[in-house]
Amino acid sequence: MALPITHVIFDVDGLLLDSERLYDIINDSIMKEYGKTLSTDVKRKIMGKKETEVAKILIDEFELPITTEEFLQEDRKQQAVLLPNVELLPGAEKLVRHLHRHGVPIAVATGSSKRSMGLKTTRHKDLFDLFHHFVYSSDDPEVTCSKPAPDCFLLAARRFPDNPDSNRCLVLEDACNGVMAAHAAGMQCVWVPDPTQPQDGYREKATLTLDSLLQFKPEQFGLPPYDSEDGR
Structure with a gap:
């Protein structure tokens, strides 16, 4: 009540x-570089998290061969294009x-x-x-x-x-x-x-x-x- x-x-x-839709586009793009697909369950895990935590979760879940900083660099590059719109x-x-x-x-x-x-x-x-x-x-x-x-x-x-x-x-x-x-x-x-x-x-x-x-x-x-x- x-x-x-x-x-x-x-x-x-x-x-x-x-903006969640745009974050999905960005994360999907990064995942595809490594032949991975972002699942609905993982999307639920990362919603509302700090940016560094999102990167760590995705790297760990999909065993990506990159560092957190490398993930964030690519993430921020794509954000600069998509988020202002x-x-x-x-x-x-x-x-x-x-x-x-x-x-x-x-x-x-x-x-x-x-x-x-x-x-x-x-x-x-x-x-x-x-x-x-x-x-x-x-x-x-x-x-x-x-x-x-x-x-x-x-x-x-x-x-x-x-x-x-x-x-x-x-x-x-x-x-x-x-x-x-x-x-x-x-x-x-x-x-x-x-x-x-x-x-x-x-x-x-x-x-x-x-x-x-x-x-x-x-x-x-x-x-x-x-x-x-x-x-x-």
Whole structure:
């Protein structure tokens, strides 16, 4: 059952931005160089992870004859081409602008680095400027463990000026690892799962599961409802 909250923490890839699809293209490209195919199960494992952890998981899972740094070099080269063109997902801009307009504190907690976020937000800087702060798990020394550990969400909450209790925070996520992290942090979670990923074993950890952010109703969590001024 949804309970009233005061602060909202957003994931980015696959929730606000259609970037998971681009990461799949990049990882598939690297895998093909070594005659490997990226499976759905492995994709689930790497969603929400730090960039170095993604590289290590893929190298280990597929026994790739390269170092983590070599993987990341190729990964970043392809990111520089693809990520600046990423599109917003349906309902993302409407929700972020609505919450900001109504004074609801919002932050981002992502497995990405500040560098990759800069690429992904090239066309959307005005929207991402509305967030109070960002936790970049790949860069932040205070994030000891990435999702499904709760570190990034707990840190995001602490960095709000009023340091809200976990039970006053709502997490919005697309990844299984993110749902588990929010649950471990003691926060409610709205899950918008990637339809290609398995959902068994995770739905009970989420407060609410939606097909799209377009279905999200802020008033279910005690937030101001949408009004006629909200855009797309």
